[in-house]
Amino acid sequence: MTIIQRRRLRRARIADEDSPGFRQGVLNAPQLLAWIDAATQGWLILSPDLSIAYINARAERLLHISRNLLVRGMPMDQVLSIPQLEEAIVSTRYQQRPQRSEWEQLGDPLEALVLPGSDEWLLVLIQSRQSLEAQQQQQERWVSDVAHELKTPLTALMLVSDRLEMAVEGSDTVLVQRLQRELRRLQLMVEDLLELSRLENSLPQESSSYTAITLEDLVDSAWTSIRPLAEEREVTMDLNRSETGPMMGDQRRLHRAVLNLLDNALRYSPNGSSVDVSIVPSGGWWLLSIRDHGPGLSDSDLGGMFQRFYRGDPSRARSARSGSGLGLAIVQQIAVNHGGRIEARNHPNGGTCMELVLPKSLSA
Numbered sequence: 067m068t069i070i071q072r073r074r075l076r077r078a079r080i081a082d083e084d085s086p087g088f089r090q091g092v093l094n095a096p097q098l099l100a101w102i103d104a105a106t107q108g109w110l111i112l113s114p115d116l117s118i119a120y121i122n123a124r125a126e127r128l129l130h131i132s133r134n135l136l137v138r139g140m141p142m143d144q145v146l147s148i149p150q151l152e153e154a155i156v157s158t159r160y161q162q163r164p165q166r167s168e169w170e171q172l173g174d175p176l177e178a179l180v181l182p183g184s185d186e187w188l189l190v191l192i193q194s195r196q197s198l199e200a201q202q203q204q205q206e207r208w209v210s211d212v213a214h215e216l217k218t219p220l221t222a223l224m225l226v227s228d229r230l231e232m233a234v235e236g237s238d239t240v241l242v243q244r245l246q247r248e249l250r251r252l253q254l255m256v257e258d259l260l261e262l263s264r265l266e267n268s269l270p271q272e273s274s275s276y277t278a279i280t281l282e283d284l285v286d287s288a289w290t291s292i293r294p295l296a297e298e299r300e301v302t303m304d305l306n307r308s309e310t311g312p313m314m315g316d317q318r319r320l321h322r323a324v325l326n327l328l329d330n331a332l333r334y335s336p337n338g339s340s341v342d343v344s345i346v347p348s349g350g351w352w353l354l355s356i357r358d359h360g361p362g363l364s365d366s367d368l369g370g371m372f373q374r375f376y377r378g379d380p381s382r383a384r385s386a387r388s389g390s391g392l393g394l395a396i397v398q399q400i401a402v403n404h405g406g407r408i409e410a411r412n413h414p415n416g417g418t419c420m421e422l423v424l425p426k427s428l429s430a
Contacts, residue, residue: 108192114185116155117141125192130172151190154180158188168195213259220256224249258392262374265319265399279320281311281345281354281424288325292332299337303328306344311352313424315404323400323408326393327356327420334360334418347426351406354422362412371410372398397422 099120102109108125112118118137129146131137137145143152154167158180168177175195180188227246234242282305289296289303296302331341339359346353363371370376375391394408401408406424413419 108190110190110192112142112155112188112190114187115141116143116188118145119187125190128171128174128176128192128194151178151180154178155188155190158182159186213256213263216252216256217260220249220253224253255392258396261322262392262396262399265396265403275316275318276314277317279313279315279317281313281324281352282307282309284317284321284324285328285343285345285354288321288328291325292329296332296341299332299335301332301335301337302340304340304342306342306346309345309347311345311354313352313426315424316400319400320404323397323422324354326397327422330393331356331358331418331420334358336360348423350426352424352426354424355419356422357413357417357419359417362416363410363418368410368412372408 102120103122105122106124108128109120109122110118110125111120118140121131121137123133125131126133126137131145135145142155148169148171150167150169154165157163158165159182162182164182165180166177167180168175170176177193177195179191181191183189224246227242227249230242231239231246285303285305328341328343335341335358342355342357342359344353344355346355372394374395376394377391398408401422401424404424406422409421409423411419411421
């Protein structure tokens with residue numbers, strides 16, 4: 067070893083000794099087990115006698131083991147009967163090399179990687195073989211099925227509440243009216259869930275339902291729908307009509323998107339203010355901008371407002387009306403299906419600005 071190499075080795079040792087990890091010692095076992103328990107991958111640790119020394123919550127869910135069943139310390143073959151996994155475990159112990167195994171657990175495709183350890187300990191990593199796309203589709207189908215199942219009982223409950231309203235008197239009337247408001251909110255949520263499910267299962271830019279429309283007409287039509295609510299609070303709409311924005315699109319769904327954006331702007335607008343709307347060309351796109359004069363968006367709102375069921379700070383709202391928490395998620399999906407996008411930002415002069423961007427390639 068040369069003098070230069072010896073100096074480099076000495077400097078490396080000094081750096082290691084000065085590191086926080088060296089000074090504080092080895093990471094303790096409880097911390098490692100806490101991280102393993104919170105992992106998104108299934109962990110199964112087998113002792114030399116093939117009993118379950120440790121199993122995390124993810125592995126229990128993948129293997130359909132009840133959380134009420136205390137399996138730690140039990141022989142694995144008394145808890146699970148998976149010939150493919152047992153074969154991989156035997157091969158790992160014999161060859162001292164990692165072995166992979168695949169099987170189906172109650173219809174769920176799973177895979178495991180068995181890793182050898184010292185003194186015949188084994189680590190089994192378990193995960194689903196189902197793709198993320200397939201899992202998302204399964205979740206969307208589940209949401210759609212649940213929404214369909216909720217429609218009938220909600221309709222029946224609304225009918226019962228209508229009969230109750232005619233039958234009760236005095237202070238009970240307030241309770242029935244509150245019940246009706248909550249039922250209407252649930253109905254709106256179910257309808258929005260079904261619409262979002264249909265949008266997510268539609269092909270982007272599916273032109274079979276496209277007609278010639280203008281963004282100006284969509285804005286006028288949507289504002290007409292909410293004008294009575296706006297007039298109650300003396301909120302007006304100021305539309306810049308220098309551009310009409312002709313294009314081809316799904317009229318019904320784009321109307322829904324514009325309506326949701328205007329309704330959102332109205333909800334956060336101070337009494338006596340205006341909602342400013344403009345339609346301008348921007349390169350190969352139409353840019354529909356809707357601005358309110360409210361308190362603006364927080365950082366958390368900007369990061370999560372297009373997620374399902376996201377609700378911003380209620381103190382920002384200037385209206386007592388509450389939505390389903392799905393309106394902006396629906397707008398985003400409608401924009402994506404038309405080959406566009408939706409963006410939100412705080413306006414430099416105050417308030418929130420929503421920008422719906424749609425491609426000019428669909429122009430009439």
